[in-house]
Amino acid sequence: MHILHISTECYPAAKAGGLGDVVGTLPKYLTKANIPTGVVLPKYANKWIQQQEWKTVYQDVLDFYQVTLPFSIQQLTVGMSFPLYVVDIPSKYDRAGVYLDEEGNGYIDEVERAVCFQRAVLQWLAQQDNKPSIIHCHDHHTGLIPFMMKHCPEFVSLASIPSVFTIHNAEYHGTFSWDKVGLLPLFDGRVRGLLDWDYSINPLAVAIKCAWKVTTVSPTYMEELRVQTRGLEQLLQQEKQKSIGILNGIDVQVWDPATDQFIDSQLVKSVDRYKANNKRFLAQTFHISPKLPLITFIGRLAREKGADFLAPVIDRFLNKGGMAAFIILGTGEPILHQMLLDLKRKHKGIVDVALEYNEKLAHQLYAGSDFLWMPSRVEPCGLNQLYAMRYGTLPIVRAVGGLKDTVEDIQGTKGNGIQFKELNIEDATIAVQRAANLYLKKPAAFKKVRTSIMQLDFSWEKSATEYIALYKELEILTRSST
Ligand code: GLC
Numbered sequence: 426m427h428i429l430h431i432s433t434e435c436y437p438a439a440k441a442g443g444l445g446d447v448v449g450t451l452p453k454y455l456t457k458a459n460i461p462t463g464v465v466l467p468k469y470a471n472k473w474i475q476q477q478e479w480k481t482v483y484q485d486v487l488d489f490y491q492v493t494l495p496f497s498i499q500q501l502t503v504g505m506s507f508p509l510y511v512v513d514i515p516s517k518y519d520r521a522g523v524y525l526d527e528e529g530n531g532y533i534d535e536v537e538r539a540v541c542f543q544r545a546v547l548q549w550l551a552q553q554d555n556k557p558s559i560i561h562c563h564d565h566h567t568g569l570i571p572f573m574m575k576h577c578p579e580f581v582s583l584a585s586i587p588s589v590f591t592i593h594n595a596e597y598h599g600t601f602s603w604d605k606v607g608l609l610p611l612f613d614g615r616v617r618g619l620l621d622w623d624y625s626i627n628p629l630a631v632a633i634k635c636a637w638k639v640t641t642v643s644p645t646y647m648e649e650l651r652v653q654t655r656g657l658e659q660l661l662q663q664e665k666q667k668s669i670g671i672l673n674g675i676d677v678q679v680w681d682p683a684t685d686q687f688i689d690s691q692l693v694k695s696v697d698r699y700k701a702n703n704k705r706f707l708a709q710t711f712h713i714s715p716k717l718p719l720i721t722f723i724g725r726l727a728r729e730k731g732a733d734f735l736a737p738v739i740d741r742f743l744n745k746g747g748m749a750a751f752i753i754l755g756t757g758e759p760i761l762h763q764m765l766l767d768l769k770r771k772h773k774g775i776v777d778v779a780l781e782y783n784e785k786l787a788h789q790l791y792a793g794s795d796f797l798w799m800p801s802r803v804e805p806c807g808l809n810q811l812y813a814m815r816y817g818t819l820p821i822v823r824a825v826g827g828l829k830d831t832v833e834d835i836q837g838t839k840g841n842g843i844q845f846k847e848l849n850i851e852d853a854t855i856a857v858q859r860a861a862n863l864y865l866k867k868p869a870a871f872k873k874v875r876t877s878i879m880q881l882d883f884s885w886e887k888s889a890t891e892y893i894a895l896y897k898e899l900e901i902l903t904r905s906s907t
Contacts, residue, residue: 427461429557441523450676452507454889467518468511478502540608561589565599568628571635587899590636598629642806643827644670673806674885687788703793711777713750718864721794726757731800736764791816814878
């Protein structure tokens, strides 16, 4: 059995969010479990990709909407523990950003980009003698693949290969108008309905309909999707039989406080010393008092992540006399940047912000903070709470999606973080207050939780086993159908 993952992100080649982490890690663990696994992604013009050495393994042209687009498939020669391929389509992907241009705007040809990437991959695979046993696609950018494999005569040689589709974020469907149907290769007109959702072509819906198996990244998110998927609820209920939620893991080699090169002070023996040193480093960098509990937010400044709640909740908490310091790291909506800069000005020495994407600083913040705050509206899995716990930082989370599955509310001697249910200023402020109280009034209990969460096992081993079981089920299905 060998698996090919098709994705627009794969760390360290290209990452815009958690999808990159997952596609960069799961194949490592599958390979370790003796399931040969490769990844293919577009060849972006970013630094990492440009610095590597690539070997061309396939060349062809795409007949794309009355133009001919040359493309090639290139394989990384050294540097990863699994085969990594990129699709080089110069006119479409010779840009650094995965989804956004330098000004932070989405590309105007994003539909064309997604379709030609998917078609190029299938064109390549259709010509291979040694085809993958299973094709695993991720999010809507690869959502047309399960359809094209089954229903395009050009890809008939791929029709019997099972496809798995993983939903990392169902907020985005990749919907486009039927006017663009000509971007797709010739397909069996009788199944036109599979492409349609509400009079448009909706790649997320197409994948849910056509993939052999649909997974998402936590059991709770799978349940939530059946009630709230921006219009696809009924479809997900219908496809319940083939759907499953498998919790993501984390790369415990990259995320290890004992070896992390990004942090000021690595964990040697004493958790107290490791935390204190890293917090001191942050306190100096950000000019805040190390005596206060330090609560951090790391992530996209977007509504989805509840980032619009940060400024009002912090303001309310501090105005009520709350004692804590806050650091916010991330970029996103300009209006939220402004709100946070105003908040920083108002609460100088208590609130600080770094409005940027900064992987190194993120590591330092996990190591030096006391709490990581995730007031998400939607959170399919969330990886940050897992990184935080491994680094001895207690999560404060809204009980949603994967956050609900991984953070148990502290009650008595049980629990590994603080949960709150409703996303409103009142409940979020109470959660922050509970965190500050735990730190300031019950230091022994706080430290006990801190040490115990560092021992929790969120490695990929367990989740990889679940994916392997799923792949095996599909393999048995193909064997019985031939
Ligand atoms: C998306 C989700 C996040 C999840 C990640 C990886 O970024 O928003 O919750 O952890 O994908 O699956």
